[in-house]
Amino acid sequence: MIRRLRVRDVRCYESAEIALGERLTVIYGANGSGKTNLLEALYFGCTGRSCRTSNDREFVRFDQPAARVELEIDTEDGAHQLAVGFEPGQPRRVTADGGPVERLIDVPFRPLACVFLPDRLELIKGAPSLRRDHLDRLVAGLWPARASARTDYGQALAQRNALLLRVRGQAAQPSELDVWDLELGRLALALSAERERAVDLVAPPAREIADELGLPGGLELLYRPRSKADSAEAFAAELLERRSSDLERGFSGHGPHRDELLLSRERRELRVYGSQGEQRVALLSLLLAERQILADERGRTPLLLLDDVMSELDAERRERLVARITASGQTVVTTTELAHVPSGDEADLALVEVSGGVVHQEVPA
Ligand SMILES: Nc1ncnc2c1ncn2[C@@H]1O[C@H](COP(=O)(O)OP(=O)(O)OP(=O)(O)O)[C@@H](O)[C@H]1O
Ligand SMILES: [Mg+2]
Structure with missing residues (x-):
């Protein structure tokens, strides 16, 4: 202490x-x-x-x-x-x-340390990227050795995006993307798996705490990945399907950088339907649950x-x-x-x- x-x-x-x-x-x-x-x-x-x-x-x-x-x-x-x-x-x-x-x-x-500031309600109300960032910080806090999952994926994604632009500018062949897609798939699966593991750990205590703090209807946490792939090859195939639209836009539109963490009550998203007080209790429940699993994993509260x-x-x-x-x-x-x-x-x-x-x-x- x-x-x-x-x-x-x-x-x-x-x-x-x-x-x-x-x-x-x-x-x-x-x-x-x-x-x-x-x-x-x-x-x-x-x-x-x-x-x-x-x-x-x-x-x-x-x-x-x-x-x-x-x-x-x-x-x-x-x-x-x-x-x-x-x-x-x-x-x-x-x-x-x-x-x-x-x-x-x-x-x-x-x-x-876990902190709740009033503007952290944005975590419930705001853009999905805030929840992804939060989840990745939780992963890093739970398993410091695996904190690189996010940065590794981010780097590979940036490289693929750079290559997309070169292909679009005809400075590279589309087939050069194949190797990258496979590598990105490998890293994407690793990142999603870490996130899912963290959500699986945090969801039950979050629900329990929300019950205790009085969130009627319970709190559901759900990680929703974009990809259905269960192997790097399958992920690369998904990317291939989207290659022409990626080339058009000049960036990758598919993968864990677009995944969502959903917080809902009675199957309705709190972000959209929750009252201010419900959103607050949900956020507190999430943070308290995280603190609890961090204590379990790291041996200190x-x-x-x-x-x-x-x-x-x-x-x-x-x-x-x-x-x-x-x-x-x-x-x-x-x-x-x-x-x-x-x-x-x-x-x-x-x-x-x-x-x-x-x-x-x-x-x-
Ligand atoms: N770098 C700084 N140097 C000096 N004063 C600062 C600095 N940054 C903020 N302050 C001042 O610190 C004061 C106290 O801020 P703080 O946010 O801690 O208040 P608070 O007690 O939390 O208030 P509230 O109840 O409104 O949240 C403010 O008046 C602010 O202008
Ligand atoms: Mg204050």
């Missing part, structure tokens, strides 16, 4: 420190007080990147050259310290127990970061959610209204009040 977070020149914080609860930490304060910034800092400390922006420059406090995040972590084998320094345009400076490390993912005690989820849930769903998240692992939630977080066991609870970019918490020495 993470004991403490320290930040310097992160977003609105010049310097701040919080002590985290073993189970639950509630960060509360008015709009704009700096709650989400602390969640983001926790995520940054665990992963080396922001969960809010792809432009990490935004993470550094205005007019400052660099940001720094430090985590104090307790594991079974004792206390550890992890620090990530970030200066725009420079490689991250990561230190583990004081010594420099090349990559954060190589640090054995690095905490895993990811830190769960929930930004502003309480305000959109009714009182009963809030109760159930808190009961669920405090049952295992460590969670940090933000809220504008402290009363929105039903908290039972005081001993495990850390309360952090923020106002105007300043933390008000008595941090034990």
Whole structure:
């Protein structure tokens, strides 16, 4: 578990420190007080990147050259310290127990993290590519050694697309595509298989959690591949059927880069028919289920970061959610209204009040 977070020149914080609860930490304060910034800092400390922006420059406090995040972590084998320094345009400076490390993912005690930000509802509501990306990150999180399935496929796809353009420009023969199609088929099947495996793992707990959180009609997760092929040859044959239209467009229109992950309730897609609250519960169920299977596969439960989820849930769903998240692992939630977080066991609870970019918490020495 993470004991403490320290930040310097992160977003609105010049310097701040919080002590985290073993189970639950509630960060509360008015709009704009700096709650989400602390969640983001926790995520940054665990992963080396922001969960809010792809432009990490935004993470550094205005007019400052660099940001720094430090985590104090307790594991079974004792206390550890992890620090990530970030200066725009420079490689991250990561230190583990004081010594420099090349990559954060190589640090054995690095905490895993799952995050829910309000804009992540886009995952339910938005384009299929968001769900594919999410699924591929889940695969990478579950089986780090197989994370290359997506990049390998992506590279082969880009090469095939380049070749399509050369064939179209008569700089290459159509038959040159044959070898690529077979290779792409091999990689496509591997990628789809990983995704399907992940969906098979996550679907049952997601359904169970959705039941518990009160999604009437249940949550169904379904991976829907475009291809029916069960071998590289069969995939290549599918590509051959579409070769003329691919040549016309200049890119490959068939394969796992067009697959869909469907989330539905009573056989109707939540993306289309779900209410705001139903979409939210579905997303929470999915993320909680992912956290559970990550814990099973990796042997450690990811830190769960929930930004502003309480305000959109009714009182009963809030109760159930808190009961669920405090049952295992460590969670940090933000809220504008402290009363929105039903908290039972005081001993495990850390309360952090923020106002105007300043933390008000008595941090034990
Ligand atoms: N790089 C930065 N440097 C300084 N201040 C920043 C930076 N980025 C954002 N801020 C400021 O941080 C403040 C707090 O933002 P944050 O998103 O943490 O608020 P919040 O408490 O989550 O509010 P809400 O309840 O509205 O979600 C904002 O006023 C924002 O302008
Ligand atoms: Mg916020």
